[in-house]
Amino acid sequence: MPEVPVPFVAANFKVNKDGSEVDAWFRQFGEANVDFPGTIVVCPSMAFISQSSRLIEDLNLPLQLGSQDISQFGLGAHTGEVAAAQIKDLVQFTIIGHSERRASGETDEIAAKKVEQALEAGINPIFCVQDENTPIPQGVKVVAYEPISAIGTGNPATPENAGAVAQSIKAKGDYIVLYGGSVAPQNVASFLSQGPVDGVLVGGASLDVQSFLGIIKALTK
Numbered sequence: 001m002p003e004v005p006v007p008f009v010a011a012n013f014k015v016n017k018d019g020s021e022v023d024a025w026f027r028q029f030g031e032a033n034v035d036f037p038g039t040i041v042v043c044p045s046m047a048f049i050s051q052s053s054r055l056i057e058d059l060n061l062p063l064q065l066g067s068q069d070i071s072q073f074g075l076g077a078h079t080g081e082v083a084a085a086q087i088k089d090l091v092q093f094t095i096i097g098h099s100e101r102r103a104s105g106e107t108d109e110i111a112a113k114k115v116e117q118a119l120e121a122g123i124n125p126i127f128c129v130q131d132e133n134t135p136i137p138q139g140v141k142v143v144a145y146e147p148i149s150a151i152g153t154g155n156p157a158t159p160e161n162a163g164a165v166a167q168s169i170k171a172k173g174d175y176i177v178l179y180g181g182s183v184a185p186q187n188v189a190s191f192l193s194q195g196p197v198d199g200v201l202v203g204g205a206s207l208d209v210q211s212f213l214g215i216i217k218a219l220t221k
């Protein structure tokens, strides 16, 4: 993986926004003329990956693009799946192993196959773990610590907890570690103030572009 500057901020739109809302988000982001020293990755629905890639290019936005998932399979007879090889020219990152996917049956083994597919296609996984015990497949460089109790609840982990778990993850390898779960403009700096946390994975607070810009601003020194 090429050098990835931190702070690292990833926006996970989940299954929100239609095409015109995605369009508006990128255009409004562009109007803010963001000058951020780190990395910003936006992960819209698969349906809008091509559109988002074009917007980033046309508007010359300082953004990387990510998918929210990727198939565990390669090209072939896998109806409804999207293979890493199909989007490798559009995205630089993909989220893998998000707890919302694990909740619908994704095992550690499946997540590991997805990592393999992503890496083979040259896509960098943002690998989600629920704690320091979730196995991290070979080749992963970016790990997101996302305690289930914090996701979408408005009840984030404490910065101390995020820092301690990030530290344990870093003890296992040379990872960029993100914290995710109810991150908001008001609390984001507190997570980064813990040395081991290199960035954040933001769900709900990324949907409104002004709120997301607030997060970026809070991390811009």
Ligand code: PGA
Pocket: 012, 146, 150, 151, 152, 153, 154, 180, 181, 182, 183, 201, 202, 203, 204, 205
């Ligand atoms: P949240 O989601 O910021 O809405 O809690 C985070 C995530 O699921 O990645």
